[in-house]
Amino acid sequence: xxxxxxxxxxxxxxxxxxxxxxxxxxxxxxxxxxxxxxxxxxxxxxxxxxxxxxxxxxxxxxxxxxxxxxxxxxxxxxxxxxxxxxxxxxxxxxxxxxxxxxxxxxxxxxxxxxxxxxxxxxxxxxxxxxxxxxxxxxxxxxxxxxxxxxxxxxxxxxxxxxxxxxxxxxxxxxxxxxxxxxxxxxxxxxxxxxxxxxxxxxxxxxxxxxxxxxxxxxxxxxxxxxxxxxxxxxxxxxxxxxxxxxxxxxxxxxxxxxxxxxxxxxxxxxxxxxxxxxxxxxxxxxxxxxxxxxxxxxxxxxxxxxxxxxxxxxxxxxxxxxxxxxxxxxxxxxxxxxxxxxxxxxxxxxxxxxxxxxxxxxxxxxxxxxxxxxxxxxxxx
Amino acid sequence: xxxxxxxxxxxxxxxxxxxxxxxxxxxxxxxxxxxxxxxxxxxxxxxxxxxxxxxxxxxxxxxxxxxxxxxxxxxxxxxxxxxxxx
Ligand SMILES: Cc1cc2nc3c(=O)[nH]c(=O)nc-3n(C[C@H](O)[C@H](O)[C@H](O)COP(=O)(O)OP(=O)(O)OC[C@H]3O[C@@H](n4cnc5c(N)ncnc54)[C@H](O)[C@@H]3O)c2cc1C
Numbered sequence: 001x002x003x004x005x006x007x008x009x010x011x012x013x014x015x016x017x018x019x020x021x022x023x024x025x026x027x028x029x030x031x032x033x034x035x036x037x038x039x040x041x042x043x044x045x046x047x048x049x050x051x052x053x054x055x056x057x058x059x060x061x062x063x064x065x066x067x068x069x070x071x072x073x074x075x076x077x078x079x080x081x082x083x084x085x086x087x088x089x090x091x092x093x094x095x096x097x098x099x100x101x102x103x104x105x106x107x108x109x110x111x112x113x114x115x116x117x118x119x120x121x122x123x124x125x126x127x128x129x130x131x132x133x134x135x136x137x138x139x140x141x142x143x144x145x146x147x148x149x150x151x152x153x154x155x156x157x158x159x160x161x162x163x164x165x166x167x168x169x170x171x172x173x174x175x176x177x178x179x180x181x182x183x184x185x186x187x188x189x190x191x192x193x194x195x196x197x198x199x200x201x202x203x204x205x206x207x208x209x210x211x212x213x214x215x216x217x218x219x220x221x222x223x224x225x226x227x228x229x230x231x232x233x234x235x236x237x238x239x240x241x242x243x244x245x246x247x248x249x250x251x252x253x254x255x256x257x258x259x260x261x262x263x264x265x266x267x268x269x270x271x272x273x274x275x276x277x278x279x280x281x282x283x284x285x286x287x288x289x290x291x292x293x294x295x296x297x298x299x300x301x302x303x304x305x306x307x308x309x310x311x312x313x314x315x316x317x318x319x320x321x322x323x324x325x326x327x328x329x330x331x332x333x334x335x336x337x338x339x340x341x342x343x344x345x346x347x348x349x350x351x352x353x354x355x356x357x358x359x360x361x362x363x364x365x366x367x368x369x370x371x372x373x374x375x376x377x378x379x380x381x
Numbered sequence: 382x383x384x385x386x387x388x389x390x391x392x393x394x395x396x397x398x399x400x401x402x403x404x405x406x407x408x409x410x411x412x413x414x415x416x417x418x419x420x421x422x423x424x425x426x427x428x429x430x431x432x433x434x435x436x437x438x439x440x441x442x443x444x445x446x447x448x449x450x451x452x453x454x455x456x457x458x459x460x461x462x463x464x465x466x467x
Pocket of ligand 1: 134160206366
């Protein structure tokens with residue numbers, strides 16, 4: 001087992017952190033308050049190569065291996081305090097780009113991947129419906145085949161990137177094919193007739209990541225826009241969720257490292273009772289716990305990234321990495337506020353924002369409860 | 382191969398004893414024996430037992446519809462596996 005980073009990985013991660021610090025944190029407090037998506041930062045990320053990291057070189061990406069990609073996303077999480085921007089990027093990378101790479105035809109890949117990689121177009125993954133959240137596969141959206149087209153009808157909610165999206169990966173049940181054999185996914189142009197997207201939800205955190213509702217009413221989609229065969233919907237959804245659970249949370253690991261650094265610095269400089277607060281065991285112990293959580297999350301993420309690189313299925317490992325990292329991020333965010341006292345509670349300090357952002361991570365990509373359900377089943381319970 | 386797979390599914394994945402004994406052509410999806418989670422359990426088992434990797438794009442209902450289709454899928458993978466082992 002070799003835990004050392006290669007020279008190339010070290011160079012890339014240092015460059016990513018420096019880039020993030022310089023270009024991704026501008027006006028964050030203002031943007032967070034206004035709930036504003038940073039399109040310029042999105043473009044800057046594309047120029048740096050973020051969106052192209054997991055896309056093979058022959059399809060316009062950087063073709064990075066899974067672990068290197070996770071390391072870069074962690075480095076961005078360390079340098080970039082805009083967790084909303086990183087969440088939007090991750091959502092596109094793992095649940096729009098990767099499905100295209102794995103399931104797309106050459107024509108579909110050519111049509112969408114270059115634009116997604118260059119930052120010219122933005123993608124969203126549309127699964128959740130008003131009646132189906134955790135029970136995602138029992139959706140109500142319908143696809144009716146009419147010659148060389150499908151007519152899609154259905155409603156989706158809580159869709160990341162929807163208000164700024166150009167393309168949506170929309171899941172629907174093909175009429176006359178019941179159950180999993182009919183569950184299918186379609187690439188839908190967000191500006192096509194019959195597509196209505198509404199946004200403007202006032203979220204607790206991840207406020208720079210736009211989220212919206214989608215209503216499709218008799219939306220005509222060419223059959224060549226179906227991703228994979230009819231019935232591939234479950235495979236596509238499971239695949240993208242496993243990728244998200246394996247890699248999206250690398251950015252949370254970076255954020256936890258950033259929090260820990262800030263806490264150590266503050267604990268060494270803030271004096272009470274005539275000494276730095278870090279000399280009090282209760283404060284030091286909190287920071288030690290933050291370190292343990294960070295290291296454990298990191299190892300879970302690196303291991304699942306390594307397994308994915310071998311082409312192995314890793315449902316249990318991905319669920320464990322997701323469950324632990326998201327819960328650890330929430331706990332570390334609380335500890336960071338506590339260690340900073342009242343200063344940590346003020347918006348001005350920028351520390352409370354991490355807690356608001358972190359809480360969502362225990363809900364998206366499958367809630368913590370659902371990760372435990374997956375793990376229980378994988379354990380044979 | 383049929384026996385190994387049938388035994389695993391019967392012992393580990395079938396929750397309703399009324400569905401046993403399992404026929405090779407019995408539908409695993411329509412009967413609810415395989416759902417999105419038990420399918421993942423089965424895939425992990427197949428990867429370990431037959432020393433293969435099952436790509437995400439192969440997790441299609443047609444490959445996992447019955448014991449027969451699973452075996453057909455695995456047999457189609459044989460030449461690939463032999464090539465990989467030189
Ligand atoms: C920030 C954010 C971004 C999102 N982005 C997207 C996106 O881009 N695309 C998309 O399709 N969806 C997206 N979602 C939706 C997300 O996938 C769902 O919120 C999630 O799957 C949970 O569904 P729900 O909110 O309907 O909760 P419900 O499923 O209604 O669950 C409510 C509560 O019941 C619990 N529960 C439900 N079933 C079980 C069970 N079997 N056992 C134990 N507990 C259970 C849950 O854990 C939860 O605590 C996003 C959500 C958030 C918060």
